Amino acid sequence: MLVINEKEVPEKAVPGRFLRWVVSRTEGLPSEECSFCVMRVQPKETVRPAHSHPDCEELVYFISGRGHVYVDGVITPVSEGSAVLFPKNSVHMVRNSGEEEMKVACFFSAATDLAHYAFHPDTCFDEGVSCE
Numbered sequence: 001m002l003v004i005n006e007k008e009v010p011e012k013a014v015p016g017r018f019l020r021w022v023v024s025r026t027e028g029l030p031s032e033e034c035s036f037c038v039m040r041v042q043p044k045e046t047v048r049p050a051h052s053h054p055d056c057e058e059l060v061y062f063i064s065g066r067g068h069v070y071v072d073g074v075i076t077p078v079s080e081g082s083a084v085l086f087p088k089n090s091v092h093m094v095r096n097s098g099e100e101e102m103k104v105a106c107f108f109s110a111a112t113d114l115a116h117y118a119f120h121p122d123t124c125f126d127e128g129v130s131c132e
Contacts, residue, residue: 002029006038014114016047017094025111035111039104041065041096050093050123056110058086060094065102067095070125091120 009020009028021027023036039060041047050070060069066079070093071086078084078094086092096102 004029011040012114015049016045017041019114021113024113026113031111033109033111035108035113037106039094039106041067041094041102041104043096043099043101046095046125047093049119049121050091050125051117051119052089052091053086053108053112053116054089054118055116056108056112057088058092059107059109060084060086061105061107063103063105065096065100065104066098067102068097068125069094070123075125089118091123093123093125095125 004022006020006022009022012019018040020038021035022038023029023031023034025032025035039047060083062078062080062082064080066077068075069078069084071084072090072092094104
């Protein structure tokens with residue numbers, strides 16, 4: 001049986017968020033078919049840059065916090081209990097617009113990691129707001 005606690009996996013700081021790859025090809029539990037990470041986003045932070053996944057879909061589930069998601073130019077509010085599907089190649093971002101840390105479970109099919117993201121640095125969450 002393969003069992004792991006997310007706290008056993010090193011956390012990586014990347015722009016706008018902290019990630020723990022709990023299931024992947026190279027970290028946490030080994031899998032060739034899917035991957036899973038836990039993401040923490042601090043208040044008023046935005047996951048950046050905008051990105052897409054050329055080789056997989058991503059399903060995110062909001063464990064705590066509230067904010068907004070940007071998917072291909074559409075901005076939608078999310079909160080604890082929300083689930084969002086990012087289709088393959090969709091350009092997306094997450095923003096924590098609340099006052100508490102946001103915690104998100106991110107599921108990928110097929111397996112992926114940061115090396116396989118496509119980045120879109122010129123895509124901003126809102127017009128008039130820096131993409132940085």
